[in-house]
Amino acid sequence: MQRHFDDELQQLKNDILKMGAMAQEAIINSVDSLKNRDRTAAQKVIDSDVEMDRLELVIDEKCLDLIALHQPMARDLRFITTAIKLNAELERIGDLAVDVAQRALAIADKPLLKPLVDIPKLAGVAQRMTGEAIQAFINGDTELAKKVVLSDPEADTLKRGVEKELINDYMMRDGSTADRAVPLLLAARHLERVCDHAVSMAEDIIYMVSAVVVRHHPEELK
Amino acid sequence: MLNQDPGSKAAGGNFPPAPVKAPVGINMNSMGEADLFGTEPKISARGVNFYYGQKRALNGITIDFSPRRVTAIIGPSGCGKSTFIRLLNRMNELVPGSRLEGEILLDGLDILSPACDAAELRKRVGMVFQKPNPFPKTVFENIAYGLEVNGVTDKHLIEERVVDSLKKAALWDEIKDRLKDSALGLSGGQQQRLCIARCLAVSPEVILFDEPCASLDPISTAKIEELILTLKKEYTIVIVTHNMQQAARVSDNTAFFLMGDLIEVGRTDKIFKAPRDKRTEDYITGRFG
Amino acid sequence: MKRRDIVQKLGFSALFACMAANIVFLGGIVFFIAARGLGSINWAFLTQAPRDSMTAGGVAPVIAGTFYLTLGAIIFALPLGVASAIYLTEYSPRGWIVNLLRISINNLAGVPSVVFGLFGLTVFVKYMGFGVSILSGSLTLGILALPVIISASQEALTAVPQSIREASLALGATQWETIRRVVLPAALPGILTGVILSVGRVAGETAPILFTAAAFYVKGYPHSIFSEVMALPYHIYALMTEGTHPEEQTRIAYASSLLLLALVLSVSMLAIYIRARQRKTYNA
Numbered sequence: 001m002q003r004h005f006d007d008e009l010q011q012l013k014n015d016i017l018k019m020g021a022m023a024q025e026a027i028i029n030s031v032d033s034l035k036n037r038d039r040t041a042a043q044k045v046i047d048s049d050v051e052m053d054r055l056e057l058v059i060d061e062k063c064l065d066l067i068a069l070h071q072p073m074a075r076d077l078r079f080i081t082t083a084i085k086l087n088a089e090l091e092r093i094g095d096l097a098v099d100v101a102q103r104a105l106a107i108a109d110k111p112l113l114k115p116l117v118d119i120p121k122l123a124g125v126a127q128r129m130t131g132e133a134i135q136a137f138i139n140g141d142t143e144l145a146k147k148v149v150l151s152d153p154e155a156d157t158l159k160r161g162v163e164k165e166l167i168n169d170y171m172m173r174d175g176s177t178a179d180r181a182v183p184l185l186l187a188a189r190h191l192e193r194v195c196d197h198a199v200s201m202a203e204d205i206i207y208m209v210s211a212v213v214v215r216h217h218p219e220e221l222k
Numbered sequence: 223m224l225n226q227d228p229g230s231k232a233a234g235g236n237f238p239p240a241p242v243k244a245p246v247g248i249n250m251n252s253m254g255e256a257d258l259f260g261t262e263p264k265i266s267a268r269g270v271n272f273y274y275g276q277k278r279a280l281n282g283i284t285i286d287f288s289p290r291r292v293t294a295i296i297g298p299s300g301c302g303k304s305t306f307i308r309l310l311n312r313m314n315e316l317v318p319g320s321r322l323e324g325e326i327l328l329d330g331l332d333i334l335s336p337a338c339d340a341a342e343l344r345k346r347v348g349m350v351f352q353k354p355n356p357f358p359k360t361v362f363e364n365i366a367y368g369l370e371v372n373g374v375t376d377k378h379l380i381e382e383r384v385v386d387s388l389k390k391a392a393l394w395d396e397i398k399d400r401l402k403d404s405a406l407g408l409s410g411g412q413q414q415r416l417c418i419a420r421c422l423a424v425s426p427e428v429i430l431f432d433e434p435c436a437s438l439d440p441i442s443t444a445k446i447e448e449l450i451l452t453l454k455k456e457y458t459i460v461i462v463t464h465n466m467q468q469a470a471r472v473s474d475n476t477a478f479f480l481m482g483d484l485i486e487v488g489r490t491d492k493i494f495k496a497p498r499d500k501r502t503e504d505y506i507t508g509r510f511g
Numbered sequence: 512m513k514r515r516d517i518v519q520k521l522g523f524s525a526l527f528a529c530m531a532a533n534i535v536f537l538g539g540i541v542f543f544i545a546a547r548g549l550g551s552i553n554w555a556f557l558t559q560a561p562r563d564s565m566t567a568g569g570v571a572p573v574i575a576g577t578f579y580l581t582l583g584a585i586i587f588a589l590p591l592g593v594a595s596a597i598y599l600t601e602y603s604p605r606g607w608i609v610n611l612l613r614i615s616i617n618n619l620a621g622v623p624s625v626v627f628g629l630f631g632l633t634v635f636v637k638y639m640g641f642g643v644s645i646l647s648g649s650l651t652l653g654i655l656a657l658p659v660i661i662s663a664s665q666e667a668l669t670a671v672p673q674s675i676r677e678a679s680l681a682l683g684a685t686q687w688e689t690i691r692r693v694v695l696p697a698a699l700p701g702i703l704t705g706v707i708l709s710v711g712r713v714a715g716e717t718a719p720i721l722f723t724a725a726a727f728y729v730k731g732y733p734h735s736i737f738s739e740v741m742a743l744p745y746h747i748y749a750l751m752t753e754g755t756h757p758e759e760q761t762r763i764a765y766a767s768s769l770l771l772l773a774l775v776l777s778v779s780m781l782a783i784y785i786r787a788r789q790r791k792t793y794n795a
Contacts (some may be wrong), residue, residue, distance in 0.1 A: 003508060003509065005508070051463060065433030073494050073503075073507050073508075074493075074494060074495060074496060074497055074503045074506050074507050075507055076494065076507050077494070211495065269604075272514065311681060313680070313681065316677070318605050340624070341680075341683045341685050342681065344681050344682065344683045345682070347684035348681060348682070349677075351673060351677060351681075355672065355674035355675050355677070355678045356675075356678075357675055357693055357697075358697050359696075360697075367679070367682065367684075367692070368683065368684075371679075371682065371683065371684040371692065372682075372683055391599045417678065420678070420681070420682065421681070424683060445711035
């Protein structure tokens with residue numbers, strides 16, 4: 001049976017997709033601004049966050065409406081509650097991109113400590129994981145969601161590498177590099193947090209599709 | 223049977239109060255299936271087939287009902303849910319040309335055997351019907367009737383039971399001054415609670431509700447639902463409903479029937495959050511058909 | 512005005528005309544009988560026995576005869592009829608035999624009353640040897656009343672909602688307790704209506720008592736159930752067909768007719784009243 005409700009759910013899906021696209025764009029742009037020490041680009045990332053905040057409120061409202069007016073059950077209920085969680089996670093990712101952009105502003109006027117390699121790589125992982133989580137949500141793909149959850153160590157390793165390099169090779173040797181190293185350190189940490197949010201989203205999506213709780217139950221992933 | 227006080231049963235029973243909600247830290251995924259809360263079933267149907275003439279209405283239904291829990295039976299019209307619930311107190315026998323196969327056990331004893339008297343069974347397994355059906359008698363007489371046909375003659379005892387039952391059915395305060403009035407003068411919701419009181423008066427162990435709110439307004443419905451939640455402390459309750467929200471609100475376990483088959487039975491929260499069968503999911507999300 | 516509106520108006524007018532004709536007939540009957548009979552009705556007419564070869568006096572023993580015959584018929588037919596109705600609606604297995612029974616009972620109601628009279632003559636008067644008597648007449652009238660009582664009772668029993676039968680059974684009552692304590696009390700007004708209507712019919716019948724109970728003239732009041740009696744309908748018939756003083760007799764016949772009419776009508780009114788009260792109980 002065709003339901004009008006399905007159209008509304010489809011619209012919600014599109015909104016989340018849009019939110020996801022904006023989050024991914026923000027990650028890439030923020031890291032680019034960091035890499036290129038581009039004030040304008042960084043400022044643009046910061047400004048565009050307003051748009052994400054606005055969309056977050058719209059999606060939130062929409063979800064509450066769907067629950068209040070349709071009393072969704074089972075699959076529909078899981079879909080909407082997952083959308084609510086994804087919405088919040090994506091908004092948080094947007095904020096982290098803003099954080100990265102602010103770090104870019106902090107070092108924009110100074111010479112770059114070293115050419116950035118691992119941070120853009122980490123940003124790539126973060127963007128990929130976010131994208132895959134959204135993809136898994138759209139297609140109800142638990143395999144892809146599992147892949148996202150399992151990619152988390154990759155991000156951790158990269159972040160730890162960046163930390164080690166910045167601390168051991170620069171800050172420990174020359175304390176005066178700290179004002180240029182710390183923003184990079186923080187940026188890596190922000191990007192690693194993005195990956196954590198992507199993992200959370202993936203876990204929610206697995207619950208949405210198969211009603212299996214994997215959060216805090218890693219054994220269920222098998 | 224009549225001398226048995228359901229309250230004392232509850233106090234001295236073998237059933238420890240079972241946790242309804244899973245404690246924090248327990249893996250929710252392992253808590254599915256029909257949940258008996260670790261007790262013997264009060265009623266147990268085993269491979270029940272039922273026929274109206276040549277037409278098969280129920281196909282091999284096997285289901286357990288936990289003591290002092292509410293089990294909701296949901297399903298589309300004609301799925302056999304009302305037919306099934308009427309087997310549990312043998313009201314199906316009023317339908318000529320029907321035939322029943324399989325076993326239905328009440329506390330482990332077969333209620334379908336010729337040794338089991340239908341009238342005796344119905345004292346233990348009471349029923350509340352879809353439309354309020356008070357007798358065209360006074361409020362008092364309506365409740366006293368069940369006691370009288372069951373051999374209670376002591377006027378004081380009858381009076382006591384009438385008051386008790388009305389209180390239990392949350393009706394006493396509303397109609398304590400109208401005991402001598404015709405029951406037909408009460409509102410629909412009051413009539414239905416009177417029918418519940420009438421049923422409680424004979425001290426049943428199980429109460430079957432056959433779409434008890436189908437003809438009631440939302441406020442009356444809410445009152446009946448509250449009542450059911452109170453009554454489950456003492457009675458085993460089976461409720462047939464076409465209102466899924468109602469099943470979700472009042473029941474511990476939910477069973478889904480479709481075209482004479484029991485498709486799925488399990489904890490109510492499980493059924494409404496994540497049913498296992500696609501047909502259940504389609505039905506409760508309104509994708510059915 | 513549109514064509515279909517005109518058609519509708521015409522239709523309603525035709526229906527009204529038919530209904531009005533009905534009232535004219537009914538009113539005519541009452542009017543003529545009253546016009547010719549009212550003058551002769553007085554206290555003496557109601558309390559005295561016929562005198563002077565039925566040209567004078569009253570009809571008191573005749574009223575008594577009708578009363579006894581009717582009472583006897585009801586005493587016989589009521590339990591039998593209600594019991595049959597209970598069996599047919601509550602106990603009998605649904606099937607062709609019961610349907611056949613039901614049709615037969617309805618057909619019985621259509622049998623001409625003179626046939627009942629002949630049956631009563633053969634069976635009660637001759638074969639059972641009750642003679643021409645109140646007993647024979649009552650039994651014959653009772654059989655005549657049976658179909659009415661049975662179908663009215665059946666109707667009343669069927670009108671009792673199935674749901675309250677179920678309610679009673681679900682409380683652990685047996686079927687018999689259910690019928691006796693719930694169904695019968697609820698059906699009683701309906702059954703009474705049927706009984707009262709049959710009283711009206713029985714009181715007014717001539718043919719069944721023609722051969723079984725009635726006499727042209729009996730001195731005084733009946734003294735046992737084996738007495739021959741005078742009864743209003745037959746009395747009218749006799750006054751108009753026999754005797755030697757047609758003028759006087761016709762006058763008394765009209766007065767008796769008016770009396771019979773009043774009797775039957777008031778009994779029907781009572782039935783209507785009870786039925787109305789019953790409706791109120793159900794719809795409350």
